[in-house]
Amino acid sequence: MTEFLARSAMGAPVRGTAMVASDGFSARYDLDRIKGVFVRPGHKLEGRAYSGMILVMDRAKGGVATAWMLREMASRGIVPAALVFNTVNPIMVQGAAFGDITMMSGFDVDITQVVQDGAVVELDTTPDRKLLRIIG
Amino acid sequence: MQLDEEAEAMRRGAHGRARQWAIEHQLRVGRYFGAQQMVRVDQAHIMADTESLGAVGVDWLESLAALPPEERRVRIPTITDPRGTDFTRTAALRHEEWMLDLERRAIAAFEAMGILMTNTCINYQTIMPPVFGEHVAYGDTGVVIYCNSVLGARSNFEGGPSALAAGLTGRTPSYGFHLDQQRRGSLLVELSWQPDALHEWGALGGVVGRLAGDYWRVPVLTGLRQAPTSDQMKHFGAAMASFGSVAMFHIEGVTPECRSLADVFDGGMPPERHRVTPDDVQRLLASYNDGADGVDVVVFSAPQLSLLEMQQVADLLDGRRVVTPLLAITSPQVKPDADRLGLTARIEAAGATVLSGMCFYQSYAREMAEAHGWKRLVTNSAKLTNIIGGYGYRPVLLSAEQCVEAACQGCIP
Structure with missing residues (x-):
């Protein structure tokens, strides 16, 4: 089992399947939130369904709407299980706080390069740990 | 805390x-x-x-x-x-x-x-x-x-x-x-030219935003010949924030915290340097042109239009008639002045529509696309081109003059 220490984390511990891309993320810019699919042309996850997945992405992008949208997505049950980033912006953190979505960010490695797409990962968000573990 | x-x-x-x-x-x-x-x-x-x-x-x-x-x-x-x-x-x-x-x-x-x-x-x-x-x-x-x-x-x-x-x-x-400490410069962007039209300022913002690519990085521009106008800054900044999640930039000799590069690099060398040319801006503009010439809707929005932008649209539409929907979207504060000064009437005399208090991408853009059959959207807003693809549109980024021509001819000029 391999694990990576994050600088920041919030939300409940989560275990699930990682959907990984070295790309940015914005709920407004990138998603068809009704269908639960990445639709932005050229996005590395274009065409893929994200509901229930642990998204492992490079960075949070602009678009303040995400702060509302994560909660709205959660209310319909078509939402990622958790969000993991190399770098976040305030909007994504505010949205995760408002929507009660598990989030983790800030690693000593490029997290999109060390977690394989489809891997089973566990996010341990307890304040003294903040670990992403690759289970299998 | x-x-x-x-x-x-x-x-x-x-x-x-x-x-x-x-x-x-x-x-x-x-x-x-x-x-x-x-x-x-x-x-x-x-x-x-x-x-x-x-x-x-x-x-x-x-x-x-x-x-x-x-x-x-x-x-x-x-x-x-x-x-x-x-x-x-x-x-x-x-x-x-x-x-x-x-x-x-x-x-x-x-x-x-x-x-x-x-x-x-x-x-x-x-x-x-x-x-x-x-x-x-x-x-x-x-x-x-x-x-x-x-x-x-x-x-x-x-x-x-x-x-x-x-x-x-x-x-x-x-x-x-x-x-x-967060307001210090992160990368230096050297220019030896200056955009003019608003869509070019937006495109430059997009190029710089992609270079920065991170909320926590602050681009610093040098080499501008003169201070941009408020509308130029508006399109430049809005696009940079949209393309790169950037929240602050400096322009040497223009913005208030950067009278000189020493102010934002603490007297030292910039940690990173880039040169941005007109070709970089043209490449970004070209990236939205897929060669098709049809137009479904022309949108001036994102950000809402200032009074001066409303005047520009009115001037371009004088004596013309649109054959494709053209939406000019402004704020509830500008709209009464546009009405009082005759700008709204001039725009709408050409068959275009003035809207206020909304912004195109924040106003059920996906549902509007489906209801109207809109797909190919022409705009002079780089921010809108960056956003609207996620709503099922195929955006094209053109000058205000070209946008009006597209609305009047029903095709990309």
């Missing part, structure tokens, strides 16, 4: 349930970023169109609005970003009753909280621009980057819930662009 006595009382619930939620939300966000304390803010600006809120978000707003007045009312001047419709043009937009119902409910809730429904993303041009050094809690990335960079105010990107929290508490967590 350290809280003062009043904030601690809010946390205990002594100031009511809305402020208790607000301070707890701010603590969660502040702790994530390692904030040590709160900073008092003088204004808040809330992005809260109902396409983003959804029914669950409106329900939540109404739960706050149902609290007693002393619990629910904001403590500092709090204003709003564009709404999801123009209530005078809902039929033309083909906005459905369920959308309008959500909008009416959200507006009623905000008004019950004492929030001013300004419905604008150009408040720095029309309402009350913040002053140098003023701490604010602004939503809309274009508002934040303009106020940080051009005016020297201090704000992070504050999403709707966080801006509302700031309105309720009069505070925000002190991290990011509230702090001196």
Whole structure:
């Protein structure tokens, strides 16, 4: 089992399947939130369904709407299980706080390069740990 | 995080349930970023169109609005970003009753909280621009980057819930662009030319935004021959924020915290240098042109148009007739002046539509595309081209003159 220490984390511990891309993320810019699919042309996850997945992405992008949208997505049950980033912006953190979505960010490695797409990962968000573990 | 006595009382619930939620939300966000304390803010600006809120978000707003007045009312001047419709043009937009119902409910809730429904993303041009050094809690990335960079105010990107929290508490967590160290330059962008048209300024913002690519990096531009206008800065900053999640830039000799490069690089060498040429801007413009020549809708929006932009559109449309829908979208503050000065009448005499209080991408853009059969969208807004692809459109970024030609000819000129 391999694990990576994050600088920041919030939300409940989560275990699930990682959907990984070295790309940015914005709920407004990138998603068809009704269908639960990445639709932005050229996005590395274009065409893929994200509901229930642990998204492992490079960075949070602009678009303040995400702060509302994560909660709205959660209310319909078509939402990622958790969000993991190399770098976040305030909007994504505010949205995760408002929507009660598990989030983790800030690693000593490029997290999109060390977690394989489809891997089973566990996010341990307890304040003294903040670990992403690759289970299998 | 350290809280003062009043904030601690809010946390205990002594100031009511809305402020208790607000301070707890701010603590969660502040702790994530390692904030040590709160900073008092003088204004808040809330992005809260109902396409983003959804029914669950409106329900939540109404739960706050149902609290007693002393619990629910904001403590500092709090204003709003564009709404999801123009209530005078809902039929033309083909906005459905369920959308309008959500909008009416959200507006009623905000008004019950004492929030001013300004419905604008150009408040720095029309309402009350913040002053140098003023701490604010602004939503809309274009508002934040303009106020940080051009005016020297201090704000992070504050999403709707966080801006509302700031309105309720009069505070925000002190991290990011509230702090001196975050406002230093991260990369130097050297220019030996200067854009002219607004779409070129937007495209330059897109190029620089992609170079920076990160909220925590601050581009510094050098080599401009003269200070850009407010509208040029508006399109430049809005695009940079959209393409790169960037919240602040400096321009040597122009923006107030960068009289010289030494001011923002602490007298040392920039850690990173880039040269951006007109070819870089042309490549970004070309990337949105797929060779097809059809046009479904022409949009001037994102950000809302200033009075001077409204005049430009009116001048270009004089004596013309559009064959493709052309929407010119401005703020509720500019619209009465546009009416009074005859600009609205001149634009609409050409068959185009003037809208106010909304912004195209915040106004059920996907549903409008489906209702109207719109796919190929022509605009002079680089920000809109970056956003709208996610709503099923194929955007093309052209000059204002070319946009009007496209609307009058029904094809890309």
